[in-house]
Amino acid sequence: MIITCPYCGPRDSSEFVYREEGGRIRPDQASTDQAAWNAYVYDRVNTAGEHDEIWQHSGGCRAHLRIVRNTVTHRIVSVAFARDHGRPHERRKAETPA
Amino acid sequence: MREYSAYTLLKNALAGNRDWKPAWRKPDPKASYDVVIIGGGGHGLSTAYYLAKEHGITNVAVLEKGYLGSGNVGRNTTAVRSNYLLPENHRFYEHSMDLWENLSHDLNYNVMFSQRGCLNLAHTPGQLDEYVRRGNALRHSGIDSELMTVEQIKRLVPALDVSASARFPVIGGVMQWSAGTARHDAVAWGYARGADRRGVDVIENCEVTGFLRDGDRVTGVTTTRGEIRAKKVAIAVAGSTGRVMKLVGIDEMPIESQVLQAFVSESLKPILDTVLTFGMGHFYVGQSDKGGLIYGGALDGYNSYAQRGSLPLVEEVHSEMLALFPGLASVRVLRSWGGLCDMSMDGSPIITTGPLPGMYLNCGWCYGGFKATPASGWCFAWTIAKDEPHPLNAPFTLDRFHRGAIIDDKGQGATPNLH
Numbered sequence: 001m002i003i004t005c006p007y008c009g010p011r012d013s014s015e016f017v018y019r020e021e022g023g024r025i026r027p028d029q030a031s032t033d034q035a036a037w038n039a040y041v042y043d044r045v046n047t048a049g050e051h052d053e054i055w056q057h058s059g060g061c062r063a064h065l066r067i068v069r070n071t072v073t074h075r076i077v078s079v080a081f082a083r084d085h086g087r088p089h090e091r092r093k094a095e096t097p098a
Numbered sequence: 099m100r101e102y103s104a105y106t107l108l109k110n111a112l113a114g115n116r117d118w119k120p121a122w123r124k125p126d127p128k129a130s131y132d133v134v135i136i137g138g139g140g141h142g143l144s145t146a147y148y149l150a151k152e153h154g155i156t157n158v159a160v161l162e163k164g165y166l167g168s169g170n171v172g173r174n175t176t177a178v179r180s181n182y183l184l185p186e187n188h189r190f191y192e193h194s195m196d197l198w199e200n201l202s203h204d205l206n207y208n209v210m211f212s213q214r215g216c217l218n219l220a221h222t223p224g225q226l227d228e229y230v231r232r233g234n235a236l237r238h239s240g241i242d243s244e245l246m247t248v249e250q251i252k253r254l255v256p257a258l259d260v261s262a263s264a265r266f267p268v269i270g271g272v273m274q275w276s277a278g279t280a281r282h283d284a285v286a287w288g289y290a291r292g293a294d295r296r297g298v299d300v301i302e303n304c305e306v307t308g309f310l311r312d313g314d315r316v317t318g319v320t321t322t323r324g325e326i327r328a329k330k331v332a333i334a335v336a337g338s339t340g341r342v343m344k345l346v347g348i349d350e351m352p353i354e355s356q357v358l359q360a361f362v363s364e365s366l367k368p369i370l371d372t373v374l375t376f377g378m379g380h381f382y383v384g385q386s387d388k389g390g391l392i393y394g395g396a397l398d399g400y401n402s403y404a405q406r407g408s409l410p411l412v413e414e415v416h417s418e419m420l421a422l423f424p425g426l427a428s429v430r431v432l433r434s435w436g437g438l439c440d441m442s443m444d445g446s447p448i449i450t451t452g453p454l455p456g457m458y459l460n461c462g463w464c465y466g467g468f469k470a471t472p473a474s475g476w477c478f479a480w481t482i483a484k485d486e487p488h489p490l491n492a493p494f495t496l497d498r499f500h501r502g503a504i505i506d507d508k509g510q511g512a513t514p515n516l517h
């Protein structure tokens with residue numbers, strides 16, 4: 001598997017580590033909603049097909065990347081900096097209509 | 099009389115082996131069953147066997163999308179052990195050991211269970227301390243565990259590099275002598291045959307594509323071979339759990355599917371009569387009766403539903419093997435393959451009623467479910483028959499994650515690629 005890092009270009013997957021699913025929703029630090037915290041820590045979408053995920057280019061520029069990858073064919077669909085998606089709880093606020 | 103015995107072997111040999119019956123029938127699915135089990139791996143088949151044998155429930159079908167043994171039951175490296183840390187795991191895996199010890203007789207099928215031991219090597223004092231702790235926990239539960247010195251290890255595994263100049267010098271190890279190996283596909287075939295002989299329909303090439311529902315209640319399945327109704331639907335699909343649960347509308351589970359690879363070398367003369375694990379990385383190795391070294395290492399490390407692995411892991415596993423056994427450098431690799439592991443968030447399995455009425459769930463085996471095959475089927479059959487868990491599997495619920503009652507043997511937290 002070759003991952004094209006936006007900084008470093010095409011690199012072997014062994015330079016990267018898989019961190020977590022990209023769509024996980026971290027509750028606000030002040031939240032006392034136990035169910036939301038449990039879901040954040042333990043529940044996974046685990047898609048067979050195009051999967052939204054966070055990787056780190058730990059053997060390169062060390063940037064965190066948001067990657068869409070097909071878990072059946074291992075084809076990489078897109079790679080972007082994770083920071084462009086905001087921190088997880090900000091992401092939730094942006095994506096969840098009030 | 100038992101179908102397989104020295105007498106029938108001799109008789110059939112003299113008669114040209116024409117009179118053997120197929121080990122199981124190839125029935126077409128009926129319109130309905132008392133119990134439908136999805137997944138014809140080790141766990142689905144052993145569940146069917148114990149439903150029939152222990153609970154007299156024989157109107158049962160096992161639905162397998164491919165052929166028997168096409169999943170992990172035919173892809174694993176066959177290590178059987180019970181040397182865990184936590185008491186829930188001790189009780190469950192020791193029950194499995196008890197069943198393994200009599201399995202060939204029980205099934206009248208030789209599963210080649212061989213208690214050749216499993217030795218974990220230690221390379222740092224901290225690691226040795228951790229082994230002492232685990233060994234003591236095991237002995238408290240009545241499970242054998244023995245600390246070994248480098249001299250004892252050298253005598254047991256002469257091919258191992260235990261010199262001080264090794265890349266990661268060995269300083270000791272912990273042995274479970276009652277651990278060992280079994281022939282994996284014989285386990286699948288033996289359970290399939292035992293279930294079939296008791297009236298269970300084992301149906302191959304039958305993929306479940308959806309669930310029949312009456313409100314919340316699951317009332318059957320749709321398959322590539324038609325609709326099948328059932329009073330109870332049990333799921334035992336290991337690495338495909340995420341996919342199958344989505345068919346019933348459950349989109350999130352405490353599971354990630356990841357690939358584990360395994361390798362077999364060309365046949366060698368006997369050099370290793372135990373199962374050995376490396377302590378400075380993920381590597382373990384045993385030798386089959388045919389002489390091939392059977393070995394593997396870590397997960398590929400990311401979600402995958404492809405039953406094949408990546409090349410960086412191939413390199414890593416072999417470099418670990420050579421760190422332990424420099425003398426194997428010129429041995430050729432015969433084959434490698436990958437299997438889908440249902441990695442749970444605490445590294446422990448799930449055997450439970452639900453999560454919907456009419457449904458039963460068995461999953462979360464990570465890369466260690468082969469050793470569990472007898473106890474998993476035994477406990478799952480109990481749970482299905484009685485609509486409640488046996489005390490042995492009562493801790494292994496699905497809601498333990500949300501109740502804070504996780505069973506995290508390695509203390510890794512909710513990071514499946516580290517279990």
Ligand SMILES: Cc1cc2nc3c(=O)[nH]c(=O)nc-3n(C[C@H](O)[C@H](O)[C@H](O)COP(=O)(O)OP(=O)(O)OC[C@H]3O[C@@H](n4cnc5c(N)ncnc54)[C@H](O)[C@@H]3O)c2cc1C
Nearest residue numbers: 137139140141163169170171174175177306437467468469
């Ligand atoms: C490389 C490797 C090495 C391993 N080594 C060990 C080891 O040394 N010791 C150990 O204890 N464990 C080991 N394991 C783990 C062990 O093999 C598994 O945990 C165990 O086999 C899983 O249970 P099973 O046998 O029921 O799974 P499987 O054999 O995978 O059975 C699940 C079945 O469900 C079927 N299925 C899936 N979806 C559907 C559907 N929609 N409809 C119908 N059928 C479906 C699949 O085709 C499959 O046959 C290893 C695993 C791997 C991959």
Ligand SMILES: [Zn+2]
Nearest residue numbers: 005008057061
């Ligand atoms: Zn980079």
